[in-house]
Amino acid sequence: MESIANQRKSLKAILDEKKDHRRVLLLYGRDGSSGSPGQHYLIDQQEALTEMRDGLAERDLDVIVLIASEVSEPDRQFLMHDFKLVPHEDFVGWLIGKDGGIKQTFKKPVSPNDLFKTIDGMPMRKQEMKH
Numbered sequence: 001m002e003s004i005a006n007q008r009k010s011l012k013a014i015l016d017e018k019k020d021h022r023r024v025l026l027l028y029g030r031d032g033s034s035g036s037p038g039q040h041y042l043i044d045q046q047e048a049l050t051e052m053r054d055g056l057a058e059r060d061l062d063v064i065v066l067i068a069s070e071v072s073e074p075d076r077q078f079l080m081h082d083f084k085l086v087p088h089e090d091f092v093g094w095l096i097g098k099d100g101g102i103k104q105t106f107k108k109p110v111s112p113n114d115l116f117k118t119i120d121g122m123p124m125r126k127q128e129m130k131h
Contacts, residue, residue, distance in 0.1 A: 011075040012082075014064070015096065023059060023119065024096040025049070028066045028085065038068070038090035045093065045109040052112040059119050060098070060128075098124055 018024055027045055030038035042065060049056060049063055056063065068087075071079070079085035083094055083102065093106035095118060104118055119125050 010072075010078070011064075011066075012078050015100065018062060018096075019100040020098055021060070023061045023098055024094075025061060025063045025115070026066065026083075026094045026096060027063065027091075028068065028071075028079065028089070028093070029091045030068045030089075036090040041091035041109050042067075048109065048112055052116075055112060055116055059116065059125065061119065095119070097122060 015024060015026075027042055029042035030036045046063070046065065055061075066075075066079075076085075076087065080087065083092075085092060089107075091108065093110060094102050095104040095106075095115065097103045103122065120129070
């Protein structure tokens with residue numbers, strides 16, 4: 001799991017680097033100080049995925065975690081424009097394909113098995129499984 005809070009690159013630059021090579025599960029949540037369930041959702045999602053590292057690796061899936069209070073203003077604007085983020089949302093997950101397109105949006109944690117089924121149903125993944 002990656003956090004971009006301490007990186008100098010923009011979120012857009014990070015996602016651009018992964019395009020054509022990696023799938024991304026981008027997780028966004030509010031921190032616990034807001035009294036929202038967002039932080040719990042983030043923790044639950046990360047814990048569920050941590051147990052499935054082999055499945056993540058097999059599907060070329062990187063997980064990027066964004067804490068609302070640590071997201072830079074340019075990254076927030078990028079999320080609002082390109083990902084249709086509503087700033088007051090407690091938790092959002094976006095599954096991004098290798099083509100850079102948003103394949104699915106989640107408002108609550110998703111089970112790794114459901115996530116893997118979605119990925120395994122993608123045309124590019126089907127091609128990968130044949131090889």
